[in-house]
Amino acid sequence: MSKNFxxxxxVAMAATLAATTACSNTRDTEEASSGGSASNLVGIxxxxxxxxRWNNDGAHLDGLLKKAGYxxxxxxxxxxxxxxxxxIENMINQNPKVLVVASIDGTALGPVLEKAANAKIKxxxxxxxxxxxxxxxxxxxxDNYLVGKLQGEFIVDKLGLKDGKGPFNLEPFAGSSDDNNAxxxxxxxxxxxxxxxxxxxxxxxxxxxxxTEEDWKTVxxxxxxxxTAQAEMDNRINSFYTGGKKVNVVLSPNDSLALGIAQSLESxxxxxxxxxxxxxxxxxxxxxxxxxxxxxxxxxxxxxxxxLGDQVAKMVDAIVKxxxxxxxxxxxxxxxxxxxxxxxxxxVVVTKEDVKAKLVDSGFYTADKLGL
Ligand code: GAL
Numbered sequence: 001m002s003k004n005f006x007x008x009x010x011v012a013m014a015a016t017l018a019a020t021t022a023c024s025n026t027r028d029t030e031e032a033s034s035g036g037s038a039s040n041l042v043g044i045x046x047x048x049x050x051x052x053r054w055n056n057d058g059a060h061l062d063g064l065l066k067k068a069g070y071x072x073x074x075x076x077x078x079x080x081x082x083x084x085x086x087x088i089e090n091m092i093n094q095n096p097k098v099l100v101v102a103s104i105d106g107t108a109l110g111p112v113l114e115k116a117a118n119a120k121i122k123x124x125x126x127x128x129x130x131x132x133x134x135x136x137x138x139x140x141x142x143d144n145y146l147v148g149k150l151q152g153e154f155i156v157d158k159l160g161l162k163d164g165k166g167p168f169n170l171e172p173f174a175g176s177s178d179d180n181n182a183x184x185x186x187x188x189x190x191x192x193x194x195x196x197x198x199x200x201x202x203x204x205x206x207x208x209x210x211x212t213e214e215d216w217k218t219v220x221x222x223x224x225x226x227x228t229a230q231a232e233m234d235n236r237i238n239s240f241y242t243g244g245k246k247v248n249v250v251l252s253p254n255d256s257l258a259l260g261i262a263q264s265l266e267s268x269x270x271x272x273x274x275x276x277x278x279x280x281x282x283x284x285x286x287x288x289x290x291x292x293x294x295x296x297x298x299x300x301x302x303x304x305x306x307x308l309g310d311q312v313a314k315m316v317d318a319i320v321k322x323x324x325x326x327x328x329x330x331x332x333x334x335x336x337x338x339x340x341x342x343x344x345x346x347x348v349v350v351t352k353e354d355v356k357a358k359l360v361d362s363g364f365y366t367a368d369k370l371g372l
Contacts, residue, residue: 041071042316043091043099047128048079051224051256052285053305054102057127060309061100065316079223081105081178088112092119098316102126105178106335109133122319124312129180131335138325139333139342140312142303144181147347148188148253151280154299154349155249156192158278166201168248171236172208173229173261175253177220180335185253185282186216193251202249205240221257230260237268247277255281255288255300262296272296284350284359289370292352302350302358311343 042065046058054076062074073091077084081104091099092115099121103109106129113135116123123130125139155161159168170193175182190210196202197210208219221229229252241247247265252258258281270276272295281288281300291297311326318325327341334340350358356372359365 039095041096043096044074045088045101046076047102047104049076053283057305060306064313081108085112092116097320098122100124100126103128103130106131106180129333129335134337139340142347143344144184145188147301148185150301150349152189152192161196167203169205170202170249172219172251173257174216174220176222176224177217206236224256226256226260229257230264233261233264249278252280255283255285258297299351301347303347307345
């Protein structure tokens with residue numbers, strides 16, 4: 001998608017929303033189609049500012065909704081669950097029409113969302129599913145299972161595993177165990193890699209066993225923290241990679257972990273080039289995109305957060321106007337109480353060869369920012 005088209009799309013998006021919002025104001029006061037409140041307030045709860053993408057997500061959605069005439073309350077919760085619950089409670093007290101929530105712990109919001117439901121406030125789960133409650137109305141995200149599948153297929157392809165190449169030393173990592181997405185990312189990758197682990201073409205020197213459905217949690221990194229991933233990688237190298245044994249491939253579910261893992265490898269003497277491990281990633285964070293260009297990370301799965309914001313802004317608008325909320329998956333995301341109707345967006349693999357075509361030409365980054 002070219003940069004000009006992308007900009008035009010955002011402007012068009014805001015204009016469409018603005019047009020319909022303008023007319024809805026009048027209608028709302030008369031009909032109050034969704035939610036008791038006459039306000040035009042939308043509450044936006046984001047998990048943290050310390051993980052790069054959420055800053056983009058929050059700013060883009062907030063900007064779109066404001067441009068469309070909504071009032072917004074955008075809050076970041078420093079990856080602290082209690083802080084997020086308090087923020088959502090405060091939003092509810094301001095009587096919003098809709099709450100958009102990117103949860104920290106998807107299982108911790110049942111009680112506060114019951115208050116939202118009692119106040120007839122609609123809830124959209126943003127990127128991460130909210131579990132164990134009936135009080136979430138819609139879900140918008142990227143195809144999380146496909147993110148992992150793309151990482152697994154990339155590893156199989158690059159290592160030539162289909163052609164019988166190997167064995168290779170693999171170290172698997174998974175995301176934060178309180179994040180519903182982490183399971184989907186891991187399962188998407190592991191469903192591809194498992195046959196090669198079983199055939200011995202992929203060996204895990206650290207002995208991490210992934211036998212049961214829940215075993216992904218044995219390699220999960222809490223809070224998606226780079227420094228925790230770095231320490232874990234240091235530990236595995238110190239303990240299991242002696243006598244010249246080399247790490248050949250690292251399954252990293254996202255970029256914040258990949259950054260810590262790359263720093264650990266570098267500190268252990270690994271240099272980009274022949275024996276540098278293949279590391280996967282997700283989010284196309286700035287530092288990681290530069291690492292991809294510098295051969296310190298082999299790929300990242302890009303999720304254009306602008307398209308997620310656009311989709312959620314459309315959902316908010318449809319809810320406020322009593323229109324039809326667009327969804328394209330009404331099967332996959334059972335949150336333990338119900339299947340939440342979802343809209344899934346496509347993730348895209350980015351490698352050194354297509355950073356410019358995908359990230360610069362679409363306007364996600366300027367060439368200057370990437371040092372291109
Ligand atoms: C996931 C999200 C990923 C990644 C990670 C850490 O839920 O889908 O894009 O950002 O959180 O923030």
